[in-house]
Amino acid sequence: MKLTFVGADHEVTGSCHCLQVGSKKILVDYGMEQGINVFENADLPFDEAMIDYVFLTHAHVDHSGMLPLLYSRGFRGQILMTDATADLCSIMLRDCAHIQMQEAEWKQRKKKRGANIEGGDPIYTMEDADGAIRLIVPFHYDQIYELCDEISFRFTDIGHLLGSASIELWLREKGEERKIVFSGDIGNTNQPLLRNPQPTKEADYVVMESTYGNRVHSTERVDYVGELAKILKETFDRGGNVVVPSFAVGRTQEMLYFLRKIKHDHLVEGWDNFDVYVDSPLAVEATGIFQKNIENCYDAEAQELVRQGINPLTFPGLKLSITSEESKFINFDESPKVILSASGMCEAGRIRHHLKHNLWRPECTILFVGYQALGTLGRTIADGNVDSVKLFGETIEIKAQIKTLVGISGHADMNGLTDWVNAFEKQPERVFLVHGEDETIKSFCNYLHEQYGHNTYAPYSGTQFDLLADEFIYEAEPVAIKKKEGQKRVTEVFARLLAAGNRLLAVIARNEGGTNKDLAKFADQINSLCDKWDR
Ligand SMILES: [Zn+2]
Numbered sequence: 001m002k003l004t005f006v007g008a009d010h011e012v013t014g015s016c017h018c019l020q021v022g023s024k025k026i027l028v029d030y031g032m033e034q035g036i037n038v039f040e041n042a043d044l045p046f047d048e049a050m051i052d053y054v055f056l057t058h059a060h061v062d063h064s065g066m067l068p069l070l071y072s073r074g075f076r077g078q079i080l081m082t083d084a085t086a087d088l089c090s091i092m093l094r095d096c097a098h099i100q101m102q103e104a105e106w107k108q109r110k111k112k113r114g115a116n117i118e119g120g121d122p123i124y125t126m127e128d129a130d131g132a133i134r135l136i137v138p139f140h141y142d143q144i145y146e147l148c149d150e151i152s153f154r155f156t157d158i159g160h161l162l163g164s165a166s167i168e169l170w171l172r173e174k175g176e177e178r179k180i181v182f183s184g185d186i187g188n189t190n191q192p193l194l195r196n197p198q199p200t201k202e203a204d205y206v207v208m209e210s211t212y213g214n215r216v217h218s219t220e221r222v223d224y225v226g227e228l229a230k231i232l233k234e235t236f237d238r239g240g241n242v243v244v245p246s247f248a249v250g251r252t253q254e255m256l257y258f259l260r261k262i263k264h265d266h267l268v269e270g271w272d273n274f275d276v277y278v279d280s281p282l283a284v285e286a287t288g289i290f291q292k293n294i295e296n297c298y299d300a301e302a303q304e305l306v307r308q309g310i311n312p313l314t315f316p317g318l319k320l321s322i323t324s325e326e327s328k329f330i331n332f333d334e335s336p337k338v339i340l341s342a343s344g345m346c347e348a349g350r351i352r353h354h355l356k357h358n359l360w361r362p363e364c365t366i367l368f369v370g371y372q373a374l375g376t377l378g379r380t381i382a383d384g385n386v387d388s389v390k391l392f393g394e395t396i397e398i399k400a401q402i403k404t405l406v407g408i409s410g411h412a413d414m415n416g417l418t419d420w421v422n423a424f425e426k427q428p429e430r431v432f433l434v435h436g437e438d439e440t441i442k443s444f445c446n447y448l449h450e451q452y453g454h455n456t457y458a459p460y461s462g463t464q465f466d467l468l469a470d471e472f473i474y475e476a477e478p479v480a481i482k483k484k485e486g487q488k489r490v491t492e493v494f495a496r497l498l499a500a501g502n503r504l505l506a507v508i509a510r511n512e513g514g515t516n517k518d519l520a521k522f523a524d525q526i527n528s529l530c531d532k533w534d535r
Pocket residue numbers: 058060160161185
């Protein structure tokens with residue numbers, strides 16, 4: 001019974017953990033690495049085609065974004081997640097594939113013009129994303145399911161994103177059972193729409209996130225609705241628009257929730273009928289999914305609205321734009337309005353058009369409502385250190401007001417994380433810390449040990465632990481990211497052949513115990529295929 005740490009170890013993105021239980025091979029999350037990464041991820045300890053099950057904690061790309069790659073490499077097992085995550089994951093994986101293919105096309109065009117850049121093949125295609133989506137199996141919160149002889153599991157609401165869950169796994173091997181809990185990303189308390197994170201009572205082992213393990217959110221409860229109403233009023237009175245770069249899934253829906261309340265309570269004096277545009281096809285789809293999952297996922301406050309016949313995410317004056325014509329039309333509408341558009345850090349998408357049309361106008365406001373990573377256009381504008389930016393080859397002067405709605409966060413702070421791990425009735429044997437930047441994770445590891453006596457450990461990628469024997473098999477050292485120039489590049493077609501080969505191995509394994517006649521026939525077919533190609 002072996003646990004292997006593959007990704008998001010001493011860093012925040014690229015979540016992936018592996019389990020081997022008897023003959024079963026399991027992944028928990030398979031996320032994409034984003035932004036600046038410091039350490040190399042480990043290789044998966046088994047071929048993709050041999051994996052039986054993937055458990056997904058939530059739909060964010062740093063946890064789910066590589067699932068299509070699994071499919072392209074021959075994985076045909078089940079991907080298990082909550083109902084709402086299944087809905088969100090379907091639109092997000094397709095969006096991811098779309099971005100991969102666009103980027104690849106852009107690189108290929110540049111290469112044709114003689115640019116010396118790496119890459120040009122998408123890491124996966126839309127077919128791979130659709131293939132992965134077909135393998136999704138949704139489950140309800142709070143029920144224990146027996147998956148096979150070796151594994152039972154339960155999803156618990158962790159209040160981080162619609163459908164987000166911590167996962168309890170009961171693992172059985174050689175007549176013994178161990179219970180391990182993966183926290184997933186732990187939510188913040190008092191977020192709009194979502195319930196607060198739910199604790200878990202018991203576990204032998206815990207793998208938990210540590211994103212804000214050294215930070216405490218302000219204890220003052222920020223009046224987001226009041227703050228936002230004030231910004232709208234000031235901007236509209238000047239005759240300007242409020243442009244909000246917003247993550248399509250999660251943050252956009254929170255903003256709609258606040259805006260509905262503002263409209264309902266008439267908080268923007270003199271501007272009762274202002275329009276709100278959601279200009280992002282992904283955000284529009286995601287909003288539909290939020291509305292579909294009211295019963296399973298909303299907190300008491302939002303449920304109460306629904307009971308009164310009020311849809312918490314819609315209101316008069318809300319306009320959803322899906323086509324690019326609808327998007328362009330927004331700039332012809334001269335009345336003051338709110339524009340919510342993605343991407344949240346202004347790196348791509350329609351938000352860049354709205355910035356182009358509004359940044360130079362002193363009467364407008366650009367309002368940031370989410371984390372802006374270093375090096376992104378959003379961070380450059382939000383920091384306020386430049387007078388102009390380049391957009392679509394044009395220099396655009398920054399004359400608009402630049403504001404930030406501080407304090408909104410989907411992640412628990414140090415106290416929230418500590419509360420979650422201290423809620424176990426009996427201290428777990430070990431607490432493995434993942435999903436935190438190097439400095440943060442080291443300090444949180446010491447903090448939990450020194451203050452509360454938890455047996456903590458922050459593994460580097462490649463570390464292996466034996467859950468039955470309660471001992472390390474291998475303690476990995478950190479491996480700094482290296483340039484991959486020297487590596488031989490495998491062509492796309494050859495990669496397909498390798499994937500087919502891996503799938504064949506998996507099919508062979510699944511035929512174990514078949515009748516002699518069938519097995520002999522199968523072996524003959526493979527041998528004749530090999531004879532044909534082995535020249
Ligand atoms: Zn997340």
